[in-house]
Amino acid sequence: MKKVAFKTLGCRLNQYETDALASQFQDKGYELVQFDESADVYVINSCTVTHQSDHKSRNFINQANRRNKNSVLVVTGCMANNAKEELESREEINYVVENDQKTSVFSLVEAHFDGEIIHPSKLNADLFSYGATDKGFHTRSMIKIQDGCDNFCTFCIIPSVRGRAASRPIQDILTNIREVISHGAKEIVITGVNIGRYEFEGYQFDDVVEQILNLEGDFRLRISSIEPDGFGEKFLGLLNHPKMTPHLHLCLQSGSEPVLLQMRRMYTAKRFKEIVQTVRAKNPDFNITTDIIIGFPNEGEEDFSATCDAIKELNFGHVHTFKYSIRKGTRAERMLNQVDERIKTERSEILRNLSDEIKVNYRKSFIGKTQSVLVEKIEGNIANGYGEHYIPVQFTGENIEKNQFYKVKITSIEDGSDPVLKGEII
């Protein structure tokens, strides 16, 4: 039996796409092994969103090659689009597959073992023809509804590597979800690059969400990362639906209005705060997590303070901080007043401490409350999973099953900066 190993970097969409590819390889008789084991095929689903992600992607390419020099090494994902020539010139990489041909990675590898060498550019381009993700790495079933982005935020390389915004037909999405529910999926995560801008034959994002929520079955719906523009009041209303999980990863990027304008983000910090207030007015412990870019060009002390203030005020469940790094070809690359690396590091440190503090406080507020935990991992009689608020929960019990919901009363919290909640089955 041939062995395949995957490494995924970057966003949820990449995770989904890896899950779908991994399922396909397993369906066709491959054994899925860890990336640090010896395999016949290594697939690296790369990311290029920051310098750091480029660096990590390169590292994994080197590791895979060291592990088995005779393996088939496929590099796909955003770095394959952005640094195609560089990657193609590296002998150890067999195939560099751009995002829009990623669905065909399996047929490429199959053909390779049959002695046929296909150039990836000859493969079919299709953004949505991934199969089910049931044998992938996640208990949650990710469903891709959209790809690409036309927002062109001035710091962002994604529109050039993922291409123009494209939406998957609504009927395909619903059919796909019905199928995964019938196979036992308990949590559906809708994913894409800029899902709030979904548009297909008059259907907007909130229409898709509404129709998914109206499907029958014992499942809950999670929205992955979403930009604060693009959706309207109808969507905010749907957040109270019993099948909707109370969690949104809503990307703020900066709390400073001038910085947001220079980023060409399509909302103001004020609007962002209004959204959070609207959501929390109905559900005070709703988990809102976010991304922050530190040290965007022209970010002064006042701007940085505005970001810190916003973080304190909005009580985020988690803040993912990125140090701004120049991406070639973006508008921000050409901006004057790039921020000194040392200042970025100092600000990152401040922000990380701040966000760790608010994360721990937020999680502590769950002690005494109940979470509906979807179990992902069981070791002995210890079960781990995520509650509806997307906070990790651990509890003990006999005969616990994976991929089932358990009502758990939260009794304590671990120490540390990313603490797991502990509880007891009710």
Added chain:
Amino acid sequence: MRSHKVIEIRNLTSSTYIIRMEKNDFTFKTGQYITLGFSGSIDRREYSIYSSENDNFLEVLIKEVENGLVSKKLKRCKTGDYLDVDGPFGHFSLEESEIGRKKFLFIATGTGISPIHSFVETHPEMDYRVLHGVRIEEEAYEKDSYPNGKYILCTSREKSGDYHGRVTDYLLKNPIPSDTVCYLCGNCHMIYEAYDILEKQGISLGPIHTEVYF
């Protein structure tokens, strides 16, 4: 990406020019922008569309930026050259339902007048005024396109305009009725300051109402 043939260049000042291209089957919503560069070149920039939705050509208004790469290159383009056009992009657009019913104030600095020109050429029946901030009068690009009384020129470096000072000074001195729909386009500092002033005057601005150039 499509290739469009240049059919005319109009030089408005020593640094600012309009490129007219064949429209072919290109369609857009007034207020949107395209990215533009010479055919085959990787150097491309965003430019708002200056012409109306209904014109049978496509126009952009460009100011050559000091030390700028693309605005300088494009200035050298000639009739018959081909430019690569991608798009249209952007959400800086009018709400259909407001066009015949509301009063509009369009505020722009410099070449930020471009999408505003497209707005009013596409919907000349709109009830609107344009507030244009420039340094000197010659930057009042094609001001005769706007009917009498609809175009207010603010000049910051000389007294030749309708108002001597920046658009933000004008807004502070001439408060805007709170039922006005405002759109702002151009440089970030103006937009930031004007946004603040307008909000204090009771005007609510959504995300589609600003377009930042730099």
